[in-house]
Amino acid sequence: MQTNKLFRLVGFLEDVGVRRLSTSQKCNEKGFFSSIFDKQVELQSASHSNKLSDKDMIYELTTHNVKPDSLAKYLTATQNLIGFCNANKNVLHGECYGNFKVIVGDQDQFVHLWRYEGGYENIDENIRFLADSKDFAAIEKDIVSCLRSRHSQHMLKFSYWPEIQLRNGSNIYELRSYHLKPGTMVEWGNFWAKAIRMRDYKHKEAYVGMFSQIGELYNVKHVWCYGSMEERRQARESVWQTQSQWQEIVANTVPLIRKMTSRIMVPLELSSTK
Incomplete structure (x- = not known):
């Protein structure tokens, strides 16, 4: 009886060892993180500037x-x-x-x-x-x-963003900076081409969206225009509440980002846009 239990225990340990070795081999072949996150970066046949701007x-x-x-x-x-x-x-x-x-x-x-x-x-x-x-x-x-x-920085404007329209009145501007993982610019553009239509459909707050050519590479700048900080809050909440695809777009673009910042700006008196 004790001998049978010992054989079963040895067999179990050998099976575990084989499975661990197999997992280890896969990790070594593909890389540890690629075995967990098997997300592929899109192959580029041309520079992303040719596709996006x-x-x-x-x-x-x-x-x-x-x-x-x-x-x-x-x-x-x-x-x-x-x-x-x-x-x-x-x-x-x-x-x-x-x-x-x-x-x-x-x-x-x-x-x-x-x-x-x-x-x-x-x-x-x-x-x-x-x-x-x-x-x-x-x-x-x-x-x-x-x-x-x-x-x-020298930058190019995303083709799917609307043309810049100078604003009148009294406005605030939000400058959002996204530092992307290398190789993800086209993927970012595919998602944001949908997102910009959602954000700009009602509020018309999109001012300009650009990506870097010279300077900080794989850097995206979005500039949004609002009448006030309260209007900004309402616009951002509205898209979450009324656009069902917004959550999906955010979920797919967040993994592409290495770092992001936000600044609130006001135009100078001499500014061409107000």
Whole structure:
């Protein structure tokens, strides 16, 4: 009797050992995490910029972190810069689509959105023109003296987002930044092409959606416009309550994100959008 029990115990342990070895081999072959999450990254036959956007329009998003004691000087220098760019609009092939101050998020931070026509060929012309301009050099010197740091990105607009419409009245803007896992931009675009129709159908709050070309790669920027913080709350709650597919879209896009941030901004008096 004791011998039979011993044989059954040995057989059980051997069976467990075989199953553990088999699992271990699979993990070694596919990688530990791929054995748990067997999600495949879509193979790309071309750059995602060809699939998701019109490359003739280049957007530049610049962020300035200003010294607290230099705010007035910075605003004056920024107004001079916009005046210079407007006076040379035909040469620079572009215009400003918003000048904002962050009120919730990084303090003493300003965000500026520019759009240039003609793709990178005209961007090259802009670089050469600005490098030779003494007026621009003087304005930039004034701006730089006010800054703690600065950052810029070249971006493309998602084709499924509506064209930018300048706003009037008094509004707030939310800048949402998504840092995606490499290789997931097309998948993100497929889901958000559906999502943008839901979010923009009633409230018309979508301002611009872009993805990075140069700077922080696999970085997405969504800018939303609301009449107030309360209107933002109502708009966000409405889509959860009235759009049955919204939960599914969120569930599928969240795993694509490595990091996300949100900032609330207000337009400056000199901003083209209000």
